[in-house]
Each structure stands twice: as C-alpha cells, then as structure tokens.
Amino acid sequence: MIHKKPLWYWALTRCRGLQALLLILIVLTIFFRVFPLEMQKRIVNDAIRFRKIDALYLYCALYLGAVVLAGIFKYAINVIQGYIGQRILYELRTGLYRHIVRLPIPFYRRTAPGMVISSVTGELASVGDFLGGAIAVPAVNVLTLLTFGVYMFTLNPLLAVLSVAIYPFEILLIPMLQKRFNRLNSERVTTTRKLSNVVGEAISGIQEIHANAGYALEARKVDRLAKTLLDLRHRMNLYRYGIKFTNNFFQSLGPFLLFLIGGYLSITGRFSLGALVAFLSAYEKLYDPWKELMEFYQGYQDARVAYRRIQEAFDVEPEFPLKPSDRAPVALQGAVTVQDLMFEVEDRVRLLDQVSLQVSPGERVALVGLSGSGKSTLAMVMAQLYRYTQGHVYVDQWELKDLTKIDVTPHLGFVSQYPFIFDGTLKENIVYGRQAALLNGNPLPGDETGEPPLEEILRTLEFVGLTEDVLRFGLNTVLDEAKEKALGERIVRLRQQFRDQWSDALQDAVEFFDAKTFLDYSSVAVNIIFGYPVDGGRPCEILPLRPRFRRFLKEVELEEPLVRLGLDVVNRTVPLLRDLRDDPFFFRQSPIALEEMDTFQEIYEHYGAAPLERLPPSVQEVLLGLALRVVPGKHKMVVVPRELKEAILKSRSLFQQYCLQRDPNAFVYYSDTAYLGARTLLENILFGRLKEEDSWAWARITEAVVDLLKRENLFHTVLEIGLDFPVGSKGDRLSGGQKQKVGIARAFLKHPRILIMDEATASLDMASQNRIQQFLDGEIRGKITVISVAHRLETIRDYDKIAVMKSGRIVEIGRYDELVEKKGLFYELVHGHG
Amino acid sequence: MSWSMDMDKRDHELSSAEPTFTCELDDNVEWLRKTDIFSTIPLERLRIYALMCNRRRFRQGDFLFRQGQPDDKGYLILSGKVQMVREYRDHSVIVQDLEPGAFFGGLALLADIRRLFGARAATDVEVLYIDRETFRKILRQFPELTEKILDVMIKRIVSMEEKILEKHLHECVLE
Structure with a gap:
C-alpha cells in the first residue's frame, strides 16, 4: 500500500538508473569546482610571480573550461533531479488516489472533500519536490564540503581546523529551531485543510448562501481561518529566518578568523599569498553547499510533516478487496439470503438488528417502512456498499463480506435515489458500469474492445424511457465539421420530404425559413x-x-x-x-x-x-x-x-x-438546398425554427421527425449524436427525472442478476414510472432478482415479497394482500396512518 | 405568421387599437385584466404576469388537459370554445362551455392536484396559459398579491360548491 511506505523508501527505490547517473555527474561537478581553485593558486604563485605569460594563458584557459563544464553539469543535475521528483510524485499521486477512491463510504461521511483534494494536490507536491533531490542534494553538498575541507587541510591544517570549528555550534542550534518550526507547520497543514473544506462547502451550498444572504457569515468562517494562517505563517517565518540568521552569522565569522590568523601567518612568511587567496576562495565556496544543505534539511522537514499528515489521514483500509487472489471471479445467480444481520455505526448505534430475509433468484422483493427504519441501509448492505458487523449475507452460497468487488459489481446493479452524474457525455454516464468492468479486467462479453454496441445502449434507453430525451439532445446539436460532411446531404434531402408532408400541419409550432x-x-x-x-x-x-x-x-x-x-x-x-x-x-x-x-x-x-x-x-x-x-x-x-x-x-x-x-x-x-453548419440538426431538417422551446411544440413535431428519420435510416444516427450530449458538472443540464433514468440505464446495461433500487423511481412522473415498471414486469421478470426500496406502495402490488421495516428490524413479511389483511404496520402505511 | 395579424380577425374590443404598435405583452394585459382573478392586481404587476404567460393553439377535439391527470397550468381562452367534460365509467357529461375571455384551471396554480374535469377544444382554440412555477415565482416576488388572488380563488370555489349543493338539493327533490 502506497501510503504505508516511509518517505525515504521512494528516494531509495525509484529511478535507480537516473540516480546513479546523477551521482556520477555530481562527482564530476565537484572535481570541476575544486579544479579552478588550484588554477587560481597556480596563477598567483606560478604565473604571476615568475612572469610566465604562457603559463598564465594555459591556467586561465583551464580555469575557464572547468567553470563552463561545472555549469553544464549543474544544469544537467537540476533537470534530472527535477524529473526524478516529478516521476515519483506521479507514482505517489496516482497510487494515493487509487487508494483513496476505494476507501469505504463511512470514511467519506466524516471526511470533507476539501481535505482530500488538498492532500492529493498541494501537500503532495511539496513531497515530490523534496524527493527529487533527496539523494543528490545531500550527496553533492556533503562531498563538496569534504573536498573543499580536504583541500583546505592540505593548504594549511591549522587554518582549516579553525574555520570549520564553528559548524558544530550551528548543528546543535538549528534543529532546535527547526523542531518548533515543524510543530507550527503541522498546524498549518491542519488549518489549510480546514480552509479548503470551508471553501468547498460554500461552493456546494451556494444556493443556501444566496437564499439567506449568508455572505458575511461565510466570509467570517474563512476570515477566522485566514487569520490563524496569517499568525502561523508569521511565527513560522520567525523561526525560518531565525535559522537563516544563525547560519549567516556563523558563516561570516569565518573570514574574520582567516584574515586575522592567515594574515599573521602570511606576514610572518609561513604561508604563501597564493595559498591564502586560494584558501579564502575555498572558504567562500564552502558557504554554498552548506546553505544548500540547510535548505535541504528544511525541505526534508516540510516534506516529512506533509507526508506524515497524508499517511495519517488515509490510514484506512478498503472494506472489500478488489479482486480475488486465489481463484477466478465467481458468477452470481441471484439468490440472496440475509441471516441475523446486524449493522452498527459509530457509538454502537444499531441501524439493522437481527434482520433475516430470503430471496430466491428472479424474485421481486420490496423493502418498505418509514424513513429511518433502515430499509435503505439494508439495501446498501446487500449491494456491498457497507461492511456489516455481525450476521450473514449470502449471495448464492458465498458470504458477501468475503467476496471481492470484481465478484460482485458485474452482477449487481444498484440505483440510488439521486444517482450521481459525472461531467462528460450522456453515453459515458450510461456505460459507466460496463467501462469499469472492462478496466477491471472483467469485461462483459462483447466489450473486450471497448464500448457496448450501440443497439444495446439504444435498447436500454428505450426501456428506461430516455429515447425521446436523447432524440431531443441529438436534434438540438450543432454538428461538427466531420459529421456535417457525413450527414449534411442526407439531412437536406429530408428537408424536402418534411416540407411536402408536414409543413401545413406544423405551421403553428414551426416557423419555416x-x-x-x-x-x-x-x-x-x-x-x-x-x-x-x-x-x-x-x-x-x-x-x-x-x-x-x-x-x-x-x-x-x-x-x-x-x-x-x-x-x-x-x-x-x-x-x-x-x-x-x-x-x-x-x-x-x-x-x-x-x-x-x-x-x-x-x-x-x-x-x-x-x-x-x-x-x-x-x-x-x-x-x-x-x-x-x-x-x-x-x-x-x-x-x-x-x-x-x-x-x-x-x-x-x-x-x-x-x-x-x-x-x-x-x-x-440560408438556402433551401444547403446544410446550414451553424444551425442545429433540427433547424436543418425543418429549415425553420420551433416557435417555442416548450414541450408541446416538441411533442407536435416529434412524431413527424421520428417518422422521417426512421424512414431514411437516420434515427439511430441522431440518437447516437444525442448520446454525446454533454451533461454538465453533476449533470446539471439534465432534469431530475432524466438523471434518475440515466442511473437506471447505467444499472440495466450491466445485465445484472440482482438489481437493487433505492427509491429509484421517486422523481419520475407517472408515465415514466409505469414504463419502467412494465419493463420490470415483462422483459426481465423472473430473470433478475429485484430488491426495491419503495415509497409509492401502489407500485409493489404484485411483488413476491414485501418486507416491512421498523427501527432496523423486519416486522412483517409477506405478499401485498396478505399484509393488508393482517392489518398491521403495512396496512397503516397503505392507509397513510403511519 | 405574426400574432398581430390574428388579432385583426378576432372580434373583441381590442381590434380598434393600432395593431402594429400593440405588443403581445400589452395585448395579454388587456385579456388578463378582464378576468376576475387578475382584475384586482395592480397594472405594473399584471404586466409581469402578461410577460410570463405563453400562447398556444389547440385543434378542434384536442384535449387541453384530461380528467385525472396532473397538469400545472391555468388557461385563458383567446379565441374559440372549450368544453369542460366530466367522464364517468360509461358516459361523459359536458359540465360547462367556455367562451373567449374565460379563465379556467386556476386551482392547479395553487396546488399540485389532479384534474376533476377534462378540457376539450370544441372549435380550434387559442389560449394564453401560465404554469405553476411561474405563477408562484411572481407571488414570491410580490407577496402582497397572494391575499388578493387567494380571495378570488376561494370565492370561486365557494360559488362552485354552492352550485353543486343547489343541484344536489334539486336532484333530491326530484327523487
């Protein structure tokens, strides 16, 4: 699991080839950094002193060459280092995200989306920056320090010892400051997450904010956190620059000692001038690697804090494994047996208590009860969305708890009351389950190469009553150039037929160009x-x-x-x-x-x-x-x-x-004989416009248009275009009923053996509801096990079984008539006394 | 085809106005003003109702809405005749004939109800209609209108009830 690995693991195990190359480059760079010092010494001591012009030229040329090479290598090192960092970050980010989406639903009940987002984006980025240089930076700088140290030691051991004598003080002082800094930094992470949550929440709740003019109230929440951040950042700066100050101070003490002692030695003739110049240069060169080491240390500390916070936040295991490790995925037949099922959430609140229920393959079972009775929870447990605490749920002969996601999801369709619609096209939303199965390596037959066949999608649209909506989306589309080329002429031919046959009848709905x-x-x-x-x-x-x-x-x-x-x-x-x-x-x-x-x-x-x-x-x-x-x-x-x-x-x-x-x-x-690229498909067929976007005008023309399209074999083409309708973020370009139909279509298209519907038809009008009911009654009756949480009781009249729930228990079970006759809770529900 | 052209054909008081300079909105206002429900509403507010309603035509024999079905609109007849039809198990009864200027179906603007009658176009008909969402949104903007409209609506319901009671009494006496 990606989040369990320690931070160093990534630096040490990833991109090893590149890391090795990096180290070689580093060693070379160091050589080219020391080399100019030696040249410097020789220029002063050798060339200038003995007035050797040739030697001066030679040393200067070598000096220049070394500097250029050092620069080029440094550039290469930076690029490679950056790449390694981003590579590891990529792996970390995708791995973490893969872990995050598998975390159980209860985890997300108590976790705000803002925190998850800032973990995957900002916080992780600082870890990546650090990891890129995790090996190279300390290696290059420690080596440089050592090299210069040794070089200085060869020049003059006494001076060398004196000039590094101050470093130990720093090494003691700085970690103390850093520790306080880290504490504040950890607090900063917490506060930043809170801030993302507040902002995220405001965006989701914008309607409520506008309705109450809660602008000041929301601003106050952010203000409070922003102020805390200001304070934290300020205190962090005090420490950060405190560290810098300490560093600089000790660093500038060095030359003072060198001038004093080195000058004395030079005057007394025990140290050559050239050597002193080289020594001073070497000492100056110590500063950079030391500073970089300091920065590396701070970066390491930041990354450690961020990484640890992420590890803590997502240290949760998925409730169900993705795929079986020691067997092939099972094929479910549709029997469900619930035995003494118990489901508890935090604080031992018992949502389901001693529930037992037996469903044979192909049976239709309704779960009814007042809100809070546990019917939705039971449905979700049976859909493997929650992990139950005690008791058993058997699907066929398998315990549901022990089955993997790949065992269950292809055979089980779940439709919630408000199905989630993803940003993208209508088709992408409908084939979601099929595509997921494909990516999980367990595709339905026929899907091995990609999407389900169009005919199958269209049939499903028909079952759930989406055909007309999709037709409308298609007709309202402005075709892109490629499609226009393919279809333009045929549409223009339709136009004439449409005119001949329908123009008089549709005069009040259409204005013809x-x-x-x-x-x-x-x-x-x-x-x-x-x-x-x-x-x-x-x-x-x-x-x-x-x-x-x-x-x-x-x-x-x-x-x-x-x-x-x-x-x-x-x-x-x-x-x-x-x-x-x-x-x-x-x-x-x-x-x-x-x-x-x-x-x-x-x-x-x-x-x-x-x-x-x-x-x-x-x-x-x-x-x-x-x-x-x-x-x-x-x-x-x-x-x-x-x-x-x-x-x-x-x-x-x-x-x-x-x-x-x-x-x-x-x-x-506008011309009667040409396709109008800027106008919609419908306007091109009509060679005119609808007078109103109202449903009645659509109803008026639909029959005519469908008839024509079918005759010309274009009906499916237009539906296919309509399937590419972009539904908007959270599907906000769809109506509530359309969203529900998409949810149902998504489940149907999987050809599940078990279909669990949680008030899945609640926001549909009567006609749509009847249509879906008809499909459940006819086409799939006896082939698919249907478990349906229902609130409109007239829809479950001929269900095989109705389980009436109250406070997490099943209190009555039987057929509609039996239960009504019994005059118990169900009777009360039917007559609205519950 | 523009609406102003139809207006000339229509035989009501408005035809005297200069057709080219009356917009559909003003025309709607005139129609609405003459109904009991909207007559009490101040003109500047009425203009908003007039803006938010739409026109629609029905062919002879078409149903504007059917008995027992949900429908969320109130209708005002601009031209043609509409029959209110109550269907029973084996026969239908025409309850009322409505002429241009009549406003009907208004209860659906106040609550989500199923229609007690069907409304059928007895001739080709043009209506002005407003739907519940729009109606309520305007009331939400100007809550002071609610009282006036409720007043008229309730009076309507009472008078209808009265009619039914009278009829029942009559039938009882006959028996």
Whole structure:
C-alpha cells in the first residue's frame, strides 16, 4: 500500500538508473569546482610571480573550461533531479488516489472533500519536490564540503581546523529551531485543510448562501481561518529566518578568523599569498553547499510533516478487496439470503438488528417502512456498499463480506435515489458500469474492445424511457465539421420530404425559413442577413462592431429606425424587469440579460426620453446591438413596427448584393438546398425554427421527425449524436427525472442478476414510472432478482415479497394482500396512518 | 405568421387599437385584466404576469388537459370554445362551455392536484396559459398579491360548491 511506505523508501527505490547517473555527474561537478581553485593558486604563485605569460594563458584557459563544464553539469543535475521528483510524485499521486477512491463510504461521511483534494494536490507536491533531490542534494553538498575541507587541510591544517570549528555550534542550534518550526507547520497543514473544506462547502451550498444572504457569515468562517494562517505563517517565518540568521552569522565569522590568523601567518612568511587567496576562495565556496544543505534539511522537514499528515489521514483500509487472489471471479445467480444481520455505526448505534430475509433468484422483493427504519441501509448492505458487523449475507452460497468487488459489481446493479452524474457525455454516464468492468479486467462479453454496441445502449434507453430525451439532445446539436460532411446531404434531402408532408400541419409550432417573409422567431440580425457569419459567433454581437455593416445600415436607411427600436426596447423592458433582478427566471423572455440591466437602466434614466440625435455614439452602438438581437415572437414586450419589418425584409436582398461585392465569403446565406453548419440538426431538417422551446411544440413535431428519420435510416444516427450530449458538472443540464433514468440505464446495461433500487423511481412522473415498471414486469421478470426500496406502495402490488421495516428490524413479511389483511404496520402505511 | 395579424380577425374590443404598435405583452394585459382573478392586481404587476404567460393553439377535439391527470397550468381562452367534460365509467357529461375571455384551471396554480374535469377544444382554440412555477415565482416576488388572488380563488370555489349543493338539493327533490 502506497501510503504505508516511509518517505525515504521512494528516494531509495525509484529511478535507480537516473540516480546513479546523477551521482556520477555530481562527482564530476565537484572535481570541476575544486579544479579552478588550484588554477587560481597556480596563477598567483606560478604565473604571476615568475612572469610566465604562457603559463598564465594555459591556467586561465583551464580555469575557464572547468567553470563552463561545472555549469553544464549543474544544469544537467537540476533537470534530472527535477524529473526524478516529478516521476515519483506521479507514482505517489496516482497510487494515493487509487487508494483513496476505494476507501469505504463511512470514511467519506466524516471526511470533507476539501481535505482530500488538498492532500492529493498541494501537500503532495511539496513531497515530490523534496524527493527529487533527496539523494543528490545531500550527496553533492556533503562531498563538496569534504573536498573543499580536504583541500583546505592540505593548504594549511591549522587554518582549516579553525574555520570549520564553528559548524558544530550551528548543528546543535538549528534543529532546535527547526523542531518548533515543524510543530507550527503541522498546524498549518491542519488549518489549510480546514480552509479548503470551508471553501468547498460554500461552493456546494451556494444556493443556501444566496437564499439567506449568508455572505458575511461565510466570509467570517474563512476570515477566522485566514487569520490563524496569517499568525502561523508569521511565527513560522520567525523561526525560518531565525535559522537563516544563525547560519549567516556563523558563516561570516569565518573570514574574520582567516584574515586575522592567515594574515599573521602570511606576514610572518609561513604561508604563501597564493595559498591564502586560494584558501579564502575555498572558504567562500564552502558557504554554498552548506546553505544548500540547510535548505535541504528544511525541505526534508516540510516534506516529512506533509507526508506524515497524508499517511495519517488515509490510514484506512478498503472494506472489500478488489479482486480475488486465489481463484477466478465467481458468477452470481441471484439468490440472496440475509441471516441475523446486524449493522452498527459509530457509538454502537444499531441501524439493522437481527434482520433475516430470503430471496430466491428472479424474485421481486420490496423493502418498505418509514424513513429511518433502515430499509435503505439494508439495501446498501446487500449491494456491498457497507461492511456489516455481525450476521450473514449470502449471495448464492458465498458470504458477501468475503467476496471481492470484481465478484460482485458485474452482477449487481444498484440505483440510488439521486444517482450521481459525472461531467462528460450522456453515453459515458450510461456505460459507466460496463467501462469499469472492462478496466477491471472483467469485461462483459462483447466489450473486450471497448464500448457496448450501440443497439444495446439504444435498447436500454428505450426501456428506461430516455429515447425521446436523447432524440431531443441529438436534434438540438450543432454538428461538427466531420459529421456535417457525413450527414449534411442526407439531412437536406429530408428537408424536402418534411416540407411536402408536414409543413401545413406544423405551421403553428414551426416557423419555416423563407427568404420572402419576416421571421418572427429569429432575431432582427438574422432577418437582415438571412444567414450567419462564416467565422462563427452570433451575428447580433459581431455586426454592430463592424464599420462596414454600419455603413450598409446607413445606406439602406435602417440605422436610425433600429437605434430607435433599441431605445424603445429599453423603455419597455427596464421598467418591467428592474424590480425582478434577484431571479434570473424572469429574464428568460427578455432581450436584456440580467447582467446587462445596470447598463441599460443607466441608458433608460439618461436617454429614455432623449431625441436620437442626442445619444452619444457609444450608446447608439449599444442600442443597435440590442435591436439586432430582438426576436419579435419571443420578446413579448417589444413591438417591431410593421413598416420596420418591411424595411428589414427589403434590405435582405440588398445586404446579400452588398456583401457579394465586398466580402463574398463572410456569410453563409440560408438556402433551401444547403446544410446550414451553424444551425442545429433540427433547424436543418425543418429549415425553420420551433416557435417555442416548450414541450408541446416538441411533442407536435416529434412524431413527424421520428417518422422521417426512421424512414431514411437516420434515427439511430441522431440518437447516437444525442448520446454525446454533454451533461454538465453533476449533470446539471439534465432534469431530475432524466438523471434518475440515466442511473437506471447505467444499472440495466450491466445485465445484472440482482438489481437493487433505492427509491429509484421517486422523481419520475407517472408515465415514466409505469414504463419502467412494465419493463420490470415483462422483459426481465423472473430473470433478475429485484430488491426495491419503495415509497409509492401502489407500485409493489404484485411483488413476491414485501418486507416491512421498523427501527432496523423486519416486522412483517409477506405478499401485498396478505399484509393488508393482517392489518398491521403495512396496512397503516397503505392507509397513510403511519 | 405574426400574432398581430390574428388579432385583426378576432372580434373583441381590442381590434380598434393600432395593431402594429400593440405588443403581445400589452395585448395579454388587456385579456388578463378582464378576468376576475387578475382584475384586482395592480397594472405594473399584471404586466409581469402578461410577460410570463405563453400562447398556444389547440385543434378542434384536442384535449387541453384530461380528467385525472396532473397538469400545472391555468388557461385563458383567446379565441374559440372549450368544453369542460366530466367522464364517468360509461358516459361523459359536458359540465360547462367556455367562451373567449374565460379563465379556467386556476386551482392547479395553487396546488399540485389532479384534474376533476377534462378540457376539450370544441372549435380550434387559442389560449394564453401560465404554469405553476411561474405563477408562484411572481407571488414570491410580490407577496402582497397572494391575499388578493387567494380571495378570488376561494370565492370561486365557494360559488362552485354552492352550485353543486343547489343541484344536489334539486336532484333530491326530484327523487
């Protein structure tokens, strides 16, 4: 286990080849560091004294060569050292993370995510920095010190002994300071973790903070910790620089002694001048390695503290091993037997007590009871999410506690009430279980090469009722270039069929693009250009900034009416929405976005009643931009006068001519026969837009679109595109019901023998719930063991067994009718008296 | 097709207004003002309701909502006729015929209920509707409106109950 190894283990066992190379380089560098000293001595004593020019040149050249080589080697040493550090850090980080994700759920109940994050990122980084130089730095510096020491000793033993005599004082003093520093540093780690937790918590709870305006309250929490950090850091600095001071002080004492004694010896003629110069240089050179050793020592101490804190934090074992070591993974058949099961959490709180339950393969069992009765806990224990303390859970003939994750997870589907949705595509979320099995080396048949086949995914979508949602995602996609190439032409062919067959029937839901009519459900900008810019971007944002476009508007006498329209929009919108700024909901149908309200309110107050001539150019530009983005059919507070609509319509063909002359490749114009790359798939099929994004408009067109797509063999293609829908962080682009369906699909796709559902259909509407129920009743009945924690009791009417729980015990068990007849707790639950 | 064009075809008082300069919002306000529920709401607040409602058409014979189903909207008829239908095991009874200007289904704005009646378009129909979430969000912004709206809603319920009681009494006498 990675976190059990001592810190030095990593430095001593990893990247051994590189470490060896490093040591060789170090020895060479040291040679090239001492060599110039000898040259120095010879230059003074030999060349200068005896006026030998040739010798001077030679020694200087050698000096220079040695310095250059020393520099190059030092560079190589730094690079290698850095690489070793990062390599080990990589291994540490991934290894630690692999350990962390396997830690039991209860561990995460008491551990805040912020602490885990700061361990894996910041704290570990300092360990990596240290480990890179863990061998090289002490080796290079101790060797350098020794070498210089020996060299000095050969020059003059007395001076040499005197100049190193002060070091022992330092060696005594510094660790004392360092110990206090370490204590503070450990406190700093704790405080930093707390700080990450508070910040992390604030982000997760942002809704609550806004709802209560808890800004000051949250700021106070951070303030308190930040102040503690300030204090800690300050005290740490006192020690850190105290160490530095001690070091410097003793270091500068040295030359003092040397001058005094060396000078005396030299004057009395017992020591050559050259030797004194070399000695002084050597002494100066001692300073660097000594300083580096000091820094290494401090770095080591920091890393030790950080590493120990990480070791302590994650010194927990996973509850279940990943894979069996002495046998092949078992294949479960779906029988579950619970015997005298007991489950306790901290402080001996007993959540399950003497629970016994027998489930045969293919049976359907419901767990019911009030909240807190232990039904969810029982479900989670049976799903191997908790390790039980006493009693037995047998799956087939195996004790669940002794089975590994690889034995259980491929055969067991678990759907929680709020399935977690990962950032990524819809498909990635649905195939999660299958991909996990693949990576664990235990893939389902057919998956050996990668993803499950599309047909299988689509069938699962159908079972859980996600097909329509996925279709919608697909149709709302703007295709990338490759897909456009592959599909564009076929979609354009669909367009014609769609027109012929459906255009009349769908007139009230769809506005078709038509070069000859004003489009109420497209922006004014789109109405003018009847196309989109080739470089991407929204025309209403780009166009007002282009002088050429402004000139065009002037030429066709549209500029003034549009600015007027912009001002009119401001005058109608600002008073309507200015009191509603705290809820973005009200801005859905507004041409002015919430974050622009300040700007436009200012315009409203200053220029609301002003004549157009008085508006400064910058305001005119803003108003023009606003007018261009107006969608008359959507922005109800706006009126686009009929004359203006006609003028815009007239400008449309002029605009195309104008652009063809000046910049023919700037825009793509809507054309009945070409695929429109900037528009969605649906808009390309319709050659128009939905008048409302509302569900009824979708319902109206779905039948037509599905029919066409199926006829042209494109239905699955569009679904495949829809599966690539990015669901957003935590799936926030999905509705609650969609998330639940994804969770169910994820479990179904594993083809489990046992399916455990913890109120898995609670946030679905009736229709979706019935649909899933139908699937459970039909297709898989008798093939899959279903254990379902249920709160809507009408859904479990024909379950094989219902276990009624109360305070961690099963108090009644039987079929629906039997239990109702018994007039016990279940009867009360059914009649709502519980 | 723009909404202002339809307005000309519609025969109600608004047609005298200059169609090109009335926005959909103003038009909505006019419609809402004439209903009992919204009539007590000050104009500037009513404009927000008018902004947040949407229009929709139904073909003759379509159901706006069905009996027993959840539905979260209140409807105001702009054109056409709507029938409220109560279904029984073996037959259906038309409970009420509604004309343009009628507001119905408003209880769903206050609570998550199942419909007691179905609403069927007797002709092609255009309605203005608002959903519960929107309705409640506006009330949350301006809580002083709650009282006024509840007042009208409760009066409506009472008068309906009265009608039912009367009818029952009548039936009893007949028997």
